[in-house]
Amino acid sequence: MAAILPMRTAAEMALIERYHAEKATLPGAAEARAAAFERFEKAGLPSKRVESWHYTDLRNLLREAPPVAGETSALGALEFDDLPHRLVIANGRLVDGKVSAGVEMLPLAVALKAGRAALGVAMGEAIDSVVDLNTALCREGLFLKVTGDATLHLAFAEYVEDRRSVMPRIIVEVAPGVSFTLIESHTGPNGVAYQKNAVVELLIGEGAKVEHIRLNAGGDKALMLSTLAAKIGTEAELSSLNFTTGGEISRHQSFITYAGENAKLRLNGATILKGRQHADNTLVVDHAVPHGESRELFRSVIDGEAQGVFQGKIIVRPHAQKTDGQMASNALLLSDEAAMSNKPELEIFADDVVCAHGATCGALDDSQLFYLMARGLPRVEAEALLVEAFIDEALEAVTHDGVREALAARVSDWMRARKES
């Protein structure tokens, strides 16, 4: 009897071939890579039939697997220019920058080969095809060990003129008691259909405080996939904000696991979309231990024919008593063709918990607009004021004034550009 082979897309075949061709030269972590590849080979790219990918049919969207982007020395303008410590990662490769005294940095390949770092340890029980793909194939990236208070900006910039792919992997270990701010910015050229699959793993030690801010300002034809996998230790705190304005198709996934008691999480999202953009924020917050607290606030403003997706799942394991979780996703639709899909989920197996979720979707409030206009504000200014205030609430999580103001300025520029078009 002949074996039944699954129908493979051209992209799936190219990715499978790439793994076989490169297997022998991939740096370190051979077992983790083989296991991830095996899962990927079996499942393929996730289609809309996979529940967690229902609203972002990657199998259909990722039609080909373009070659890996080459080295570049071109350096253009970067985001958050005033932050003192910055690493520039161009086409996935570290090309410039410095870290402060409390941060040790190794290239990913070196750390993996030396056994200093492993792939997938922050993923908890989550399994995801896009992460598997990165695990199987990643070459470029960094291992950062943070032992003193620090702020670091990772400026990911793509300099590609043609369809290319990048798959960076960043592994960050934050020592107990340390305060660390990690800012990621992602930029790239407009008009180029490049693909990105970036994974950041964060291991947060006991009592450490981590603030993470991610800006997706990718090119307007880019396919931007990104994952934050974090494991939060006892009494540790994580605050993470994902700000999406770029990319044609983007999906940001957060997999957060509580590894110790009394840990706190604040997970926020700010998304502004126009034209035919599609952006998906998917998160799984896994309360695996008691006394965890989580707050999620996602705000989306959607114009044109753009589509927003929010999928948030809070899992409370049977023994994770006294868990306190609150999740909200609110969307403002600025046009009749704009769309938002909200899917909040609670999976609660413990009986002494406080968990709530809410999702709203609507247009700007006519009464508020009339009130502002009756005071002399032209309609476009009144709308901008309301939209900026709406997004601002999600940005409140950012404690760095300069970064928060730069993100807020992006919202007002976006509204101004909308008026002019």
Place this chain on the structure above:
Amino acid sequence: MLEIKNLHVEIDGKKILNGLTLTVKAGEVAAIMGPNGSGKSTLSYVIAGKEDYEITEGEILLNGQSVLEMEPNERAAAGLFLAFQYPLEIPGVATMTFLKAAMNAQRKARGEEELTPGDFMKRVREAAAKLGINPDMLKRPLNVGFSGGEKKRMEILQMSLLDPSFCILDETDSGLDIDALRIVAEGVNALRGPSRGMLVITHYQRLLDHIVPDTVHVMAKGRIVKSGGKELALELEKNGYADYVEAA
């Protein structure tokens, strides 16, 4: 100053205003009194330019110019101000940010320079002090969590800062205790002047003890059914609206 001629207004096919005619001259304070449902608030919204209303007939002129085709912000820039019965809460927008945006938008529409930050602060501080508004309130999001009295004071603060030529006060006394009423009325009286007209819409006579009108108009079933001097308000307080509603 403000001329309303034979105004007919519908909302969702229901007639609210039925041929309302009213003139308020510069320097005049006119009061409109009427029972609930007589169309008083609709009148104020229609003058200020709220959507949702269909004007089937008639005209509204401000200083001889028709306002019906103007957006609400254009009417504001032309000198019109409506103090809302229920001022809107605007979460996330600091009161100061809003005041500055509103003042500068009107100045820009009139071709004037924007205010310098120093000049702006000085004007706001002075006007707020006169109305007994705590400076802390100005840092909070506009009207969010304000008491009824604070919201009404904030309306009068905006009115004095925006310096309109014609003011409409829609049920400004509702929700105010007697002390707050006095402060608000003093704020309004300070803005009376020979070049400014006012239309004071109220259900009760008590506001008119503090803001004494030049003329009083009784509104019933969407039109003015009787006009007179300030003594008409006292007569209404004594005898009620029933006779007028029946006759209308």
